[in-house]
Amino acid sequence: MVRPREFDEQQALAAAMHVFWEQGYEATSMSDLTTRMGIQRPSLYAAFGGKKELFETVLHKYADMSLSFIDKRMQNAVSVKEALRLYFQGIIEGVGGSNPDLGCLCMNTMVELAPHDEIFAHITKDFQLKLTELIQQTLEKGIRTGELSPSLNPVAVSRLLTISAIGLSVTMKSRPERSYVDSVVTEILTVLE
Template identity: 80%
Template sequence: MARPREFDEQQALAAAMQVFWEKGYEASSISDLTSRMGIQRPSLYAAFGGKKELFEAVLGSYAQMSLAFIEKRIRSAASVKEAMRVYFQGIIEGAGGSNPDLGCLCVNTMVELAPHDVIFAQFTRDYQLKLTELFHGTIEGGIRTGELSSTLNPAAVARALIISAIGLSVTMKTRPERSLVENAVEEILTLLE
């Protein structure tokens, strides 16, 4: 009979997420992870497999939380333009209480791992696709209500907004001058006109 786990798996995942977010995948050691998670190496291996499997679990959890958070913020905005402004402002300020210097964990993975790991390349493509679909539906809704011009191409604008958001997320890690990124966001939002 297997022994019950002596730790809260969700808390351990949250702690591991913080380590990966702060250091990146490659720079995060098993010792860093077990120390922050409050577990021993054998427990990490028994519960998650290895470092890569732990990161996959962390990334899946992060993506699910991130998409739900973004969708809630977009759906609760008074208008499509306000929804997009809130989304981009969240990247600048660090939405959900995160540090903007850390960036989006999925975008970080896109930069660090996706170029040479097919699993993470596919994962980050799927994440982008889900965000693009959310934006696409939001823009279509704005066209239906008359807020946005019927001449807009919702699919093309959604893709352009997502690519801009990824670029902004990476840029925020360099601690740019705030007025520069805020001016850039104003230009990005003209895509909705």
């Protein structure tokens, strides 16, 4: 008979997510994970598999949460331009009160693991595509409402904004001057004019 789990799986995943986010995949040890998750190694292996399988689960969860948060935040903005400004501002300030030095876990993985691991390349590419779709839908809404010019190419501009967001997220890890990144965001968003 299988014994029920003696820990909250979602809390354990959230703890693992924060360890990976703070330290990166390679620098995170199994001891780091079990300590923060509050479980023993056999429980970790039984529930999630090894470190790679745990990270894959965590990364999918993070991507879903992140995209949902971005979508909700952009949907609740008073205008399309404000929605995109808020999105970029969130990268600078650290969305949800997180430390902006941490960057985005998906984007960090894109840099650390995607070049060497097909699974993580696929997950991060999927994240990029879904983020681009969210931005494209926002731009199309702006064109429909007349806030943005009908001559704006939502496909090309959404790709440009996604790549700009990735670059900004990676840049934030080096703790740039706030005035520097604020001015960059202002310039990025001139594409909407």
